[in-house]
């Protein structure tokens with residue numbers, strides 16, 4: 001999200017009574033023809049529709065200003081659509097938030113890191129929806145925080161100040177908060193910005209394991225080359241949805257060219273430049289200066305090839 005700095009507490013879903021583990025809700029996001037604007041009245045996104053279900057990691061892709069954060073703010077109930085409707089796990093947004101079904105991992109720039117709080121307390125914020133109004137943690141809350149920190153590999157930092165951590169460590173703490181919350185749906189805004197390749201890979205592994213648990217994750221990212229590695233669905237947006245669906249059929253050069261226009265750099269290799277024989281296949285590299293996307297195919301790059309992580313780092 002752009003344009004505002006949030007304190008840590010305001011980035012946690014205002015859940016009151018999260019669903020107990022034995023009553024897990026099947027996660028889904030249904031966005032039906034929404035138009036959203038800010039105080040100036042100009043629609044930031046219009047007529048946006050898509051549907052996502054359980055066991056999904058979906059990338060949200062688009063140029064700066066295309067409306068990714070606006071969509072997140074709408075899913076988090078900070079903005080209300082002028083038109084259309086959002087349903088989360090079949091419920092209106094406010095009801096889904098009250099049940100703690102949605103957790104949000106913010107962009108680092110949005111958060112006021114001077115807020116003096118320990119890592120363990122940040123993760124405990126994810127439990128607020130499970131506590132009464134006095135917010136006194138019980139055994140179940142402490143166990144959930146322990147398990148969440150363990151799962152993201154941050155147990156040893158429990159007593160550290162959040163502001164002292166690296167970018168990647170902060171992301172992992174927010175993911176732990178989402179896990180402690182028990183949310184079936186996790187929204188991640190630029191989770192790879194400012195993290196090293198090892199941490200990026202650790203975060204992707206964690207997201208895959210959460211997908212295997214049945215969760216739904218929507219991930220906004222400019223890191224195009226990583227998307228085929230870990231996302232099974234893609235929503236491509238530029239004020240409205242240009243394309244959405246399975247990564248293999250949606251994350252194509254044609255759709256990216258439409259979304260990014262001249263913003264992406266294209267490098268095409270083919271013919272004698274690439275082959276010593278008459279092989280007609282071409283390699284295309286698309287990059288907006290984060291991890292490049294490599295497309296390899298005979299005709300219009302139908303086939304996606306995962307970039308060799310070693311070479312692109």
Ligand SMILES: Nc1ncnc2c1ncn2[C@@H]1O[C@H](COP(=O)(O)OP(=O)(O)OP(=O)(O)O)[C@@H](O)[C@H]1O
Pocket residue numbers: 001002003038039040044062063064065066067068069070071
């Ligand atoms: N607080 C605001 N008030 C008015 N207009 C805004 C506000 N925040 C965003 N916008 C406008 O809404 C549109 C979508 O912006 P948004 O921040 O959702 O894009 P984004 O895809 O998240 O961009 P980025 O990749 O840079 O984070 C832009 O035209 C932007 O100028």
